[in-house]
Amino acid sequence: MTFPNENFLLNRMSTGDEKAFRKLYDFYRPDLYRFVFKFIKSNELSNDICQEVFMKIWEDRWAIQEVSSFKSYLFTITKNHTFNMLKRAAVEDRIKGEVLRNYTVSKNDTEESLQAREYQQFLQRVLDTLPPQSREVFKLCRQQEKSYDEAAQILGISSSAIKKHMVRSMKVLKFAVEKDMGIAFSVFMQLLAQSGDWLPVFEA
Known part of the structure; x- marks a missing residue:
C-alpha cells in the first residue's frame, strides 16, 4: 500500500x-x-x-x-x-x-516463528558444511548437551580432540553469521536460544 x-x-x-x-x-x-x-x-x-x-x-x-x-x-x-x-x-x-533483554519469541506469532525458523535453518546449513566428525561432535555437545569427556568416550577420541573440533566449528559458524547475516554472533546465538531452539548460548 x-x-x-x-x-x-x-x-x-x-x-x-x-x-x-x-x-x-x-x-x-x-x-x-x-x-x-x-x-x-x-x-x-x-x-x-x-x-x-x-x-x-x-x-x-x-x-x-x-x-x-x-x-x-x-x-x-x-x-x-x-x-x-x-x-x-x-x-x-x-x-x-x-x-x-527484550527479545522473546511468541509461539503464537506466525511471523516471528518463521523468523526463528530462518535462524535455525541457517544454522543447519552451516553445520552441514562441517566435516562429518566435527558435525557429530557439535551434535553431541550442543544438541544432546554431552560434556567433552562424555562425547570423547562415545566417539573414542580424546577430550582435547573434542575441544579442537568445537573451536573450529565455532569459528566457522561465527564467520558465517557475521558475514552472511550481518549481525553479532553473540546476538544470533541468544536469539536462537530464546526462540526455543535446542542450542544454548555457549563458548567453545
Missing part, C-alpha cells in the same frame, strides 16, 4: 516542504517500527532507528526524485540501520543488553 498523492508529496519534500515530509512520516512510521521491532525487540532502540531513518530521508531529500519506489527505498535503509544496530550490539554493552 502506498500513500495517496505520494509522488506529489515526495516532490514537495524534495524542495524542503516539511509538511509533506510529516505526512509521509506519519504514514510510514508505524510499518517501519513494526519491521524494526521484529528484530530488535526494544521500544527505545526501535524508535531510535526509525528516527535515524527519517533523518536520513530528510537530509537526502534532494535525491528522492531519483528513487523509483520510495517504499522499497525506505525499507532498505531501515533494514540496513537495523542490522547495523545488531552489529553494534557486539561491542556496545548497553545495546546488547537492551536487545537480549
